Amino acid sequence: MPKIVIPTALRQYAGNTAAVEVQGATAGEVLASLTSQHPDLKKHLYDANGKLRSFVNVYVNDEDIRSLQNENTPVGESDDISIIPAIAGGAEPLPDLTKDEIARYSRHLIMPEVGMDGQRKLKAASILLIGTGGLGSPLGLYLAAAGIGRLGLVDFDVVDHSNLQRQIVHGTKDVGRPKIQSAKDRLSDINPHIQIDTYETALRADNALDIIKPYDIVIDGTDNFQTRYLANDASVLLGKPNVYGSIFRFDGQASVFYPGGGGPCYRCLYPEPPPPGLVPSCAEGGVLGILPGIIGVIQATEAIKLIIGQGEPLIGRLLLFDALKMKFRELKLRRNPECPLCGENPTIKELIDYDVFCGITPPEPAPKVEVVSDWEVTPAQLKAELDGGKKLTIIDVREPHEWQIGNLENYGSRLIPLGEFSSRVGELNSDDEIVVHCKMGGRSAKAYGVLKEAGFTKIRNLKGGILAWADQVDPNLPKY
Amino acid sequence: MSVKLTTEHIETIKQHGERTFPEECGGLLLGVIENDARIIREVLPLENIRKDSRHNRVEISPLDYAKAEREAAKKDLGVWGYYHSHPNHPAIPSGFDLDHAPFIEWSYLIVSVRDGKAEEVRAWTVREDRSQFEEEEIVL
Numbered sequence: 001m002p003k004i005v006i007p008t009a010l011r012q013y014a015g016n017t018a019a020v021e022v023q024g025a026t027a028g029e030v031l032a033s034l035t036s037q038h039p040d041l042k043k044h045l046y047d048a049n050g051k052l053r054s055f056v057n058v059y060v061n062d063e064d065i066r067s068l069q070n071e072n073t074p075v076g077e078s079d080d081i082s083i084i085p086a087i088a089g090g091a092e093p094l095p096d097l098t099k100d101e102i103a104r105y106s107r108h109l110i111m112p113e114v115g116m117d118g119q120r121k122l123k124a125a126s127i128l129l130i131g132t133g134g135l136g137s138p139l140g141l142y143l144a145a146a147g148i149g150r151l152g153l154v155d156f157d158v159v160d161h162s163n164l165q166r167q168i169v170h171g172t173k174d175v176g177r178p179k180i181q182s183a184k185d186r187l188s189d190i191n192p193h194i195q196i197d198t199y200e201t202a203l204r205a206d207n208a209l210d211i212i213k214p215y216d217i218v219i220d221g222t223d224n225f226q227t228r229y230l231a232n233d234a235s236v237l238l239g240k241p242n243v244y245g246s247i248f249r250f251d252g253q254a255s256v257f258y259p260g261g262g263g264p265c266y267r268c269l270y271p272e273p274p275p276p277g278l279v280p281s282c283a284e285g286g287v288l289g290i291l292p293g294i295i296g297v298i299q300a301t302e303a304i305k306l307i308i309g310q311g312e313p314l315i316g317r318l319l320l321f322d323a324l325k326m327k328f329r330e331l332k333l334r335r336n337p338e339c340p341l342c343g344e345n346p347t348i349k350e351l352i353d354y355d356v357f358c359g360i361t362p363p364e365p366a367p368k369v370e371v372v373s374d375w376e377v378t379p380a381q382l383k384a385e386l387d388g389g390k391k392l393t394i395i396d397v398r399e400p401h402e403w404q405i406g407n408l409e410n411y412g413s414r415l416i417p418l419g420e421f422s423s424r425v426g427e428l429n430s431d432d433e434i435v436v437h438c439k440m441g442g443r444s445a446k447a448y449g450v451l452k453e454a455g456f457t458k459i460r461n462l463k464g465g466i467l468a469w470a471d472q473v474d475p476n477l478p479k480y
Numbered sequence: 481m482s483v484k485l486t487t488e489h490i491e492t493i494k495q496h497g498e499r500t501f502p503e504e505c506g507g508l509l510l511g512v513i514e515n516d517a518r519i520i521r522e523v524l525p526l527e528n529i530r531k532d533s534r535h536n537r538v539e540i541s542p543l544d545y546a547k548a549e550r551e552a553a554k555k556d557l558g559v560w561g562y563y564h565s566h567p568n569h570p571a572i573p574s575g576f577d578l579d580h581a582p583f584i585e586w587s588y589l590i591v592s593v594r595d596g597k598a599e600e601v602r603a604w605t606v607r608e609d610r611s612q613f614e615e616e617e618i619v620l
Binding site: 005007008009010011012018044054055056057059062064082084085086087088089090091092093117238239260309 | 530540543564583585588590594614
């Protein structure tokens with residue numbers, strides 16, 4: 001009977017023997033005989049469609065059966081039949097630069113650290129930006145300008161007036177547009193040579209792997225813990241570097257999380273998220289508009305260094321920036337061998353429910369419709385109108401010490417205490433849309449009466465006052 | 481799984497990469513499996529039989545492979561991996577490497593050679609579903 005020689009790597013599926021005795025008079029018949037004796041071999045030799053895998057060569061003596069009669073090649077007792085893997089490899093060829101691109105990138109090309117090779121690597125590279133907000137703006141602008149061949153943008157939000165203080169990829173004319181559309185227009189204008197992919201969705205556990213997979217590098221520009229852990233976990237599971245940045249008020253941080261590159265991941269640094277509400281977001285605590293510019297540009301620099309393979313990446317280092325002191329500090333980060341994600345015995349092998357992990361409860365179903373008189377406005381409705389850009393004059397009729405505890409000054413609210421209200425009606429313009437409020441709605445109802453008496457028509461009272469606002473719109477507003 | 485080799489083995493791979501720079505090179509890793517590790521006993525540099533694109537492509541002759549199996553068998557070894565060089569490119573597997581990785585049971589070593597000087601050597605394995613490479617620990 002003929003024998004087939006099995007390559008070392010596959011012998012464990014063939015009874016741990018180097019050569020298997022088979023029956024048959026042709027190559028096809030002996031292969032069929034082999035896989036019927038050792039069915040585990042089948043999936044290693046054949047693909048899902050039952051075709052011999054492209055790297056499986058069958059040799060009879062010194063000839064590939066593909067150059068003989070394929071599966072009909074006759075075989076006899078004295079022939080040496082072997083399964084031999086095709087072995088090949090190689091780095092991706094780098095794309096060439098056009099004449100226009102060479103002119104555009106000349107300041108890169110004349111530096112030996114970048115040069116033609118580096119610029120071609122940038123062109124071959126792909127980066128996914130999660131978020132096109134504060135950090136995503138400078139990231140997108142500079143990475144597009146630098147000639148990253150393919151940029152992916154993930155965002156589900158629309159441009160709002162409150163974004164423009166820092167989200168410089170969007171303009172005033174873009175308010176109300178989806179951020180990814182606005183960002184794509186701006187980035188394509190900066191560099192028409194690059195490809196921009198857009199994903200108008202939130203990054204979620206059920207789509208993160210599919211979205212991240214086709215990119216070389218992930219850059220997280222979001223400011224919530226669910227997405228931060230999700231981006232970290234998905235990047236580690238897919239073996240991609242994750243360029244991290246975060247900002248709050250005057251402080252920022254940046255690092256590169258890349259266990260594949262010998263460094264820690266975000267979970268090595270913070271195994272558990274903080275309790276919900278403990279760490280305020282930028283929307284709650286504010287942020288210096290310039291800060292994401294500084295941190296985002298640091299992230300962009302790190303991404304470019306990773307691609308061109310120059311310098312010392314921020315892997316295993318956390319950079320801390322204090323804008324008020326204008327100081328950078330650096331902390332060494334070590335990989336945690338106990339890390340549930342990238343440690344020695346990982347327990348996280350797939351994505352989890354990040355809302356549950358971060359202690360976020362899903363929003364409660366809308367309360368049953370409450371009766372709102374037409375002279376009143378609910379906090380939620382007022383918020384929606386303000387966010388939508390509606391111009392409203394908000395008058396707080398409480399006392400100055402109450403104002404200091406908390407107020408709606410961010411929305412342009414002005415203080416006219418009820419005691420002075422009648423004498424100061426002249427400061428108001430009856431053509432403006434006016435909303436009056438107090439602590440709970442009683443005093444402002446009186447102010448409403450004063451204005452009505454004075455002939456104002458476009459007035460409403462905030463139902464439930466600033467306490468209802470704190471309950472329904474802004475939980476960080478102190479209640480008293 | 482991890483892959484165990486000696487510094488001399490790493491040196492052989494690096495020198496092969498430097499010698500053939502700016503072209504790619506490749507070879508086979510002969511050894512045994514012990515205690516859930518691929519123990520490499522011999523590094524076998526082979527010829528790149530590609531005629532074109534030799535700066536970013538390498539191919540090993542099937543007959544060289546068959547010969548390596550025969551030689552290994554004489555020493556009670558098996559062929560448990562493959563190495564190749566990436567001239568002026570990081571030691572990270574490419575999509576081409578993934579498409580052409582024959583076995584999920586193998587270690588794949590890549591040496592990055594920059595401007596003629598061998599830099600890092602990294603080891604990779606292919607996931608069981610063949611969807612991607614994962615980095616493997618090199619134990620010296």
